[in-house]
Amino acid sequence: MMENIQKVDLTRIKPYGDTLNDGMVQMSFTLPVPYGDEANEAAKQLVEKMGFDDPAVVFSKDLGVGYTYFVIYGKCTHTVDYTSIEVPKVDMEFMDREEVEEYIKKYIKRDVVIVGACTGTDAHTVGIDAIMNMKGFDGNYGLERYKGINAINMGSQVPNEELIAKAVEVKADAILVSQVVTQKDVHIANLTQLVEMMEAEGLRDKMILVCGGPRLDHELAQELGYDAGFGRGSYANHVATFVVKQIVERNLI
Amino acid sequence: MMENIQKVDLTRIKPYGDTLNDGMVQMSFTLPVPYGDEANEAAKQLVEKMGFDDPAVVFSKDLGVGYTYFVIYGKCTHTVDYTSIEVPKVDMEFMDREEVEEYIKKYIKRDVVIVGACTGTDAHTVGIDAIMNMKGFDGNYGLERYKGINAINMGSQVPNEELIAKAVEVKADAILVSQVVTQKDVHIANLTQLVEMMEAEGLRDKMILVCGGPRLDHELAQELGYDAGFGRGSYANHVATFVVKQIVERNLI
Amino acid sequence: MESKLNLNPRLIDSARSAARNIAEDVQNFIDKNTTVAVERTVARLLGVDGVDEIDKPLPNVLVDAIKEGGGLSRGAAFWIGNAMVNTGKNPQEIAEKVSSGQIQITKLPIADENKIMEAVYETARKTVERIKNNRAKRDEYLNTIGEGRKPYLYVIVATGNIYEDVLQAQAAAKQGADVIAVIRTTAQSLLDYVPYGPTTEGFGGTYATQENFRIMRKALDEVSLEEGRYIRLCNYCSGLCMPEIAAMGALERLDVMLNDALYGILFRDINMQRTLVDQYFSRIINGYAGIIINTGEDNYLTTADAYEEAHTVLASQFINEQFALKAGIPEEQMGLGHAFEMNPMLENGFLYELAQAQMAREIFPKAPLKYMPPTKYMTGNIFRGHLQDAMFNFISIWTHQGIQLLGMPTEAIHTPHLQDRMLSIENAQYIFNNARDIGNEIEYKKDGIIQRRAQDVLAKAEELLRDIEREGIFSTIEKGKFGGVKRSFTGGKGLDGVVEKDEKHFNPFVDLMLGGAK
Amino acid sequence: MESKLNLNPRLIDSARSAARNIAEDVQNFIDKNTTVAVERTVARLLGVDGVDEIDKPLPNVLVDAIKEGGGLSRGAAFWIGNAMVNTGKNPQEIAEKVSSGQIQITKLPIADENKIMEAVYETARKTVERIKNNRAKRDEYLNTIGEGRKPYLYVIVATGNIYEDVLQAQAAAKQGADVIAVIRTTAQSLLDYVPYGPTTEGFGGTYATQENFRIMRKALDEVSLEEGRYIRLCNYCSGLCMPEIAAMGALERLDVMLNDALYGILFRDINMQRTLVDQYFSRIINGYAGIIINTGEDNYLTTADAYEEAHTVLASQFINEQFALKAGIPEEQMGLGHAFEMNPMLENGFLYELAQAQMAREIFPKAPLKYMPPTKYMTGNIFRGHLQDAMFNFISIWTHQGIQLLGMPTEAIHTPHLQDRMLSIENAQYIFNNARDIGNEIEYKKDGIIQRRAQDVLAKAEELLRDIEREGIFSTIEKGKFGGVKRSFTGGKGLDGVVEKDEKHFNPFVDLMLGGAK
Numbered sequence A, B: 001m002m003e004n005i006q007k008v009d010l011t012r013i014k015p016y017g018d019t020l021n022d023g024m025v026q027m028s029f030t031l032p033v034p035y036g037d038e039a040n041e042a043a044k045q046l047v048e049k050m051g052f053d054d055p056a057v058v059f060s061k062d063l064g065v066g067y068t069y070f071v072i073y074g075k076c077t078h079t080v081d082y083t084s085i086e087v088p089k090v091d092m093e094f095m096d097r098e099e100v101e102e103y104i105k106k107y108i109k110r111d112v113v114i115v116g117a118c119t120g121t122d123a124h125t126v127g128i129d130a131i132m133n134m135k136g137f138d139g140n141y142g143l144e145r146y147k148g149i150n151a152i153n154m155g156s157q158v159p160n161e162e163l164i165a166k167a168v169e170v171k172a173d174a175i176l177v178s179q180v181v182t183q184k185d186v187h188i189a190n191l192t193q194l195v196e197m198m199e200a201e202g203l204r205d206k207m208i209l210v211c212g213g214p215r216l217d218h219e220l221a222q223e224l225g226y227d228a229g230f231g232r233g234s235y236a237n238h239v240a241t242f243v244v245k246q247i248v249e250r251n252l253i
Numbered sequence C, D: 001m002e003s004k005l006n007l008n009p010r011l012i013d014s015a016r017s018a019a020r021n022i023a024e025d026v027q028n029f030i031d032k033n034t035t036v037a038v039e040r041t042v043a044r045l046l047g048v049d050g051v052d053e054i055d056k057p058l059p060n061v062l063v064d065a066i067k068e069g070g071g072l073s074r075g076a077a078f079w080i081g082n083a084m085v086n087t088g089k090n091p092q093e094i095a096e097k098v099s100s101g102q103i104q105i106t107k108l109p110i111a112d113e114n115k116i117m118e119a120v121y122e123t124a125r126k127t128v129e130r131i132k133n134n135r136a137k138r139d140e141y142l143n144t145i146g147e148g149r150k151p152y153l154y155v156i157v158a159t160g161n162i163y164e165d166v167l168q169a170q171a172a173a174k175q176g177a178d179v180i181a182v183i184r185t186t187a188q189s190l191l192d193y194v195p196y197g198p199t200t201e202g203f204g205g206t207y208a209t210q211e212n213f214r215i216m217r218k219a220l221d222e223v224s225l226e227e228g229r230y231i232r233l234c235n236y237c238s239g240l241c242m243p244e245i246a247a248m249g250a251l252e253r254l255d256v257m258l259n260d261a262l263y264g265i266l267f268r269d270i271n272m273q274r275t276l277v278d279q280y281f282s283r284i285i286n287g288y289a290g291i292i293i294n295t296g297e298d299n300y301l302t303t304a305d306a307y308e309e310a311h312t313v314l315a316s317q318f319i320n321e322q323f324a325l326k327a328g329i330p331e332e333q334m335g336l337g338h339a340f341e342m343n344p345m346l347e348n349g350f351l352y353e354l355a356q357a358q359m360a361r362e363i364f365p366k367a368p369l370k371y372m373p374p375t376k377y378m379t380g381n382i383f384r385g386h387l388q389d390a391m392f393n394f395i396s397i398w399t400h401q402g403i404q405l406l407g408m409p410t411e412a413i414h415t416p417h418l419q420d421r422m423l424s425i426e427n428a429q430y431i432f433n434n435a436r437d438i439g440n441e442i443e444y445k446k447d448g449i450i451q452r453r454a455q456d457v458l459a460k461a462e463e464l465l466r467d468i469e470r471e472g473i474f475s476t477i478e479k480g481k482f483g484g485v486k487r488s489f490t491g492g493k494g495l496d497g498v499v500e501k502d503e504k505h506f507n508p509f510v511d512l513m514l515g516g517a518k
């Protein structure tokens, strides 16, 4: 039946409102100019510069300090080639808890030691707890519950020095870092510092380094020099699979 | 006190989130590709093409037919020169009802005849009624209530031919057209047709031609060959002021 | 059910009986007349379909021929039957021959009346059987794959292209919609014929054609099976082709139809005689087909103030109820309409809306009330609009509405985009689930704002209905006393399509469908 | 007030008396100890301010010197008084001289005790007078220009730059905010000193400094006059400098302070002895300054489940109430905290939230309850988030909350942008106005879901409090029985700042502020 409507050209995709390639996008933002017709026009011009046709300011409001808020719809003229997209991701079949335990027993044959923390000034422990604590998250147990894994959760606001010291002390196979606060890119600075310190101490190759948090992904993690990054919706078995496979692959047994 | 924060450079304004020139814009749209990491990446790339830094897909959702919805924040890199903006608008001091009545008495000295309609297939009469009927809108009386104005509201779905015929019959000074439905630009076609018909019949110069509706503005109206266009928030006294002044200016008395 | 609002049952009875008298009065008029649309419907139900070479539908060709031949007051059934007996052809073949000029339908010799009846009834019975089977098929679906919980989530698609509509409809179903309404293109209600075939060009909506009905019903059956939830299809049974659309819907298993006794008169300036005659037959068909009708009371509030004019909504519901009963529609199929249209800036507006919704629930306890969203006070501020829709959803789950037409955050901007619908469905699902049982948990303070509001509206509606009863509906509308709209008895569109019936006029379907053939 | 929830008053009394005993028990401990923060606060209140050449605040310099000199158990007031008598200088000059090494404060000859007392009290009285005047000034504003209706609209600013914060705060005030909270920079609560001067660099918040307080209070006074509505200023009186911040706030006419008896222990791992001693003095100051405190019960629900752990919130409210009473805070200044944090996907979650909010209202009838928005289940879906905030606002107006911390649609994404705040204010204003009187209109079904939920939570809280009463709060926390967090008596930050008081220790402000000097 669908032969009666235009086919999507995956090499040139565009936003869709109610007709293929209509390009419809909703936007909202504030400009530091006083409310009025000129403000609306400024908003329109800005949206045109972004490459939109027919920008329509459907709502604008005085924010009270000479600034104006807009809701705008426009038709995007850009396209993206979907067929050429490749996303760096932790691309593996994730094992479940039992399978990970089995894998350790079979291939590593000793306890895997994992140290984790929410580092720097960040005090958001819920994420790292979700990965490490017994209870886990969303019905998925955390690493502490895994037979064959010795999981040490250092909690929140742990300085990078302390984290490294602990990892050395317990001969960790992997370090897990959580970063939730990203304001002014504080997480980038903090994650970078950890990598640099580990490299300086010659530890980087000896341990698996993983980070996670709601605004992180594998791509960014790799850019920063981590082995992997896990974002929203991650569970303990994901990171566990990654760690145990890396141990074997990189021969850190 | 404000000397302590950066001043707005009005020649190069940018969206504002919580720091001057941070460029923060919220967007949402759908792409005709299946939900997943690749879709998120496609959305990001599209937003980069629009000229955004640091695009972040903060939410995405499977729409159920191989399409994906996104909410995105990004930092706009474009700027606009606010100081050079000029908005074509009906730029006059609007008189109130009494003043208009006075003006007619003084300068036109006869009844002004105004014919209005919601034309084509459009049946949205609330807007034209707001301008023309006794009762008016938001506490502002409509043209019917004005002494010295003979206002004839033809209602909804009036074909352009009928509207012109009526205008000729009653020797109208001005024609008011309302257009609310804009889907597939049906209003453009319809408004253009009216102008062309009037020109063909040699009527265009003899009457004041005004249009209005929530998605219209003065700029578009002028492009289409109208004398003025009125958008959201218009009242009878606005259009009345415009019409009576034009009658005098263009010497249609 | 005990009244939570402390409504006076005698006032309700009085209002209802006034409405009954109003409808009865009109029924006398209806019974004496027929219209071109009614007769085209008879032709369609006897099997006439298709278009001629200038795209004129054959039911129009046929009925126009009968009309020109001066035979309309005997009814299309009679002439078709007569032609069947004369030619041995079926109605479709006869229509084609009329179209090509091979038959002059009113000029054929008049056959034996019993034979005519027999021929007509035999064919008619087959159609009625088909409609019955559609109804059974729906019931089977409902019994096997089931349906969504009430309030049903009702969304519109309106791309103008039936195939694009299918995509949008299936997406909506997957997101959780229970009813898909295909909005008609602007101004179709004023066409005095029903377009034919699949269509891909419409403004603000898609043509209602039988083929489009079929295409969409098939697509929804598909997705119903996938989702394990029967998805209802809705269209518009209004305008100059009211009964024809009903017939098409019955044949293609539509489930819901916008269908109001007075809407065309007040809001489309269709002649009142025409509309009242048309609505009767359209409702007989809808009733028989098991279609839930949705009345259009929301329309009163798009032009009038929702606080001031709430009682006109209630009065209209009472009238629609009585007209529906006359046409054999059971209460369970009466999706009486009302709307959440109060100014959002009104202090305690929520309480008034709540009072009114609860009132409708108590006065029409079995009706699957159709609740319409905020539209008038929606602005380009999609964020605030989303909240208005949430409050609307909240009242719906609270007061056990039947069908929830979901409001869209973009109401003031464009017909719904794919994601607008998703956001609205998500809105309703969140609120419905999160406040599921609130209606059973809450009581209203005696003589408080809420109770008094409902009592007030009821009292005013009763008064209005008593007025109309005295005056008669025709004269009431002529004087502009209802919905603030003035329409004359002989004004408006379509009057020339009304014809007084001959004594011998007959319509087999009224008989078969109302006659307990269920 | 009659209970709409049919709560058992004996259970409420029992819970309250258990909490009273818990607080009494701890008060014995508190009365025997002081801390570096308490003593720095005394120094500040006696007029010590400023920083040394390495930016170390002079109150720290002074108190560290006293501590090193082994004199802390007698209290800073004693040593400052002694130095005043000895040198004829004022406290600020003395602190500067200590900083430059010109005075060794514990090495000065010990003067006559009466003279010391006289010197200290004279200075102290002036400060107390200033605070009293601030309070009077606030009352004057409230009486002349007025204030917003409850629930107050409370929003945060958090740019990191006090001047940027001012812009955002003034915008929010113009949009309708009643309370502006300047969020502190990440981790300030763990600093054992208060930074100095105006600051423009912070992460996720702006440093709490006395100068920043002054800048913001001035900006809000401006906009208060413009808007004709007194805008309250809020900051964080928590962490290792609890009483110092209280002092700064009292001096600069802050109006609201986050201030919880247990928060630092459970959520910042501050030593329990330290926190309990600190909170006492901080609350005496807040109470005297007419500052509304906001307790931090919402924090329990950011880690624990809001349905399962609702009773811990109530138990903590009871404890906070008793600690506050001990410090002389009247009920009208007790902004006891709770939060709307249930999983939005929970069927009937709205009813449970409603029950809990109504319960808090009935149990603490005079308290300006501080209601915290959904945060945990907010996602990047700003549209659905906006709805969750609407439901939260709805419960607030319904149950007459006092202070409404507005939820932001972008909660899961970033600290609020200018427009996020506008949308949130608009959200609250719409809902509050549209459902203004719903709380007076509605009753709950006897023994329905709502009543039973509230009764349940109360019963569990009472049980927990009885448990803690038996066990003692220290031991309860050591065993992790409260809020699911385990903290040891001697663990956590700041224990080294706790010192047992000498018999002769004195703190003029406890006396002046608690002693009925109001």
Ligand code: B12
Residues within 6 Å of the ligand: A121, A122, A123, A124, A125, A126, A127, A128, A130, A131, A137, A176, A177, A178, A179, A180, A181, A182, A183, A210, A211, A212, A213, A214, A215, A230, A231, A232, A233, A234, A235, A239, D158, D183, D184, D185, D186, D187, D203, D204, D205, D267, D299, D302, D303, D375, D376, D377, D378, D379, D410, D411, D412, D413, D414, D415, D416
């Ligand atoms: C709960 C919470 C708090 C609690 C934290 C309690 C605790 N013990 O953790 C409290 C109230 C203490 C708090 C305080 C603050 N918060 Co807070 N908080 C939140 C909130 C509401 C939820 C976070 C959460 O628990 N998510 C649930 C968990 C399970 O999700 P997650 O962290 O993403 O983890 C998952 C994945 O990311 C991944 N993952 C995470 N880490 C790791 C690590 C590894 C190795 C792996 C493999 C995976 C992984 O797996 C997890 C499970 O799937 C968010 C808003 C929101 N709704 O997101 C704000 C939020 C994160 N907080 C914020 C801020 C600014 C603060 C403060 C700094 C404010 C202030 N100035 O006081 C303070 C200070 C805290 C500090 N020093 O860091 C901002 C951050 C803005 C930004 N992008 O920079 C947010 C977004 C709120 C906002 N809009 O302002 N907060």
Ligand code: B12
Residues within 6 Å of the ligand: B121, B122, B123, B124, B125, B126, B127, B128, B130, B131, B137, B176, B177, B178, B179, B180, B181, B182, B183, B210, B211, B212, B213, B214, B215, B230, B231, B232, B233, B234, B235, B239, C158, C183, C184, C185, C186, C187, C203, C204, C205, C267, C299, C302, C303, C375, C376, C377, C378, C379, C410, C411, C412, C413, C414, C415, C416
């Ligand atoms: C009320 C309403 C209706 C009523 C109309 C009743 C009536 N008698 O007018 C009914 C229910 C009949 C209706 C039907 C339809 N509607 Co309608 N309707 C609306 C609604 C809710 C409000 C419009 C309104 O009354 N606004 C209030 C008036 C006062 O504002 P206004 O028109 O902007 O007028 C002001 C100014 O613009 C200006 N102005 C307007 N005209 C003129 C003229 C002059 C000369 C001047 C000087 C000024 C001026 O002054 C006025 C006062 O300030 C809008 C949604 C919305 N919230 O905006 C949809 C909306 C306009 N409708 C819409 C559609 C698609 C339809 C239908 C086509 C749907 C269908 N397929 O059935 C039908 C068919 C109608 C038709 N043939 O045109 C769409 C249009 C989409 C688009 N942009 O193209 C909207 C936006 C809803 C939506 N999101 O889908 N509708």
Ligand SMILES: Cc1ncc(COP(=O)(O)O)c(C=O)c1O
Residues within 6 Å of the ligand: C184, C186, C187, C188, C189, C236, C237, C238, C239, C258, C259, C260, C263, C268, C294, C295, C296, C297, C299
């Ligand atoms: C009963 C009824 N029919 C039809 C319509 C649709 O409009 P139209 O008459 O253009 O089909 C409505 C619109 O609300 C309605 O309520």
Ligand SMILES: Cc1ncc(COP(=O)(O)O)c(C=O)c1O
Residues within 6 Å of the ligand: D184, D186, D187, D188, D189, D236, D237, D238, D239, D258, D259, D260, D263, D268, D294, D295, D296, D297, D299
């Ligand atoms: C009582 C109290 N104090 C302080 C804070 C703020 O956190 P921090 O301890 O980082 O200042 C909160 C946060 O919710 C709180 O509830």
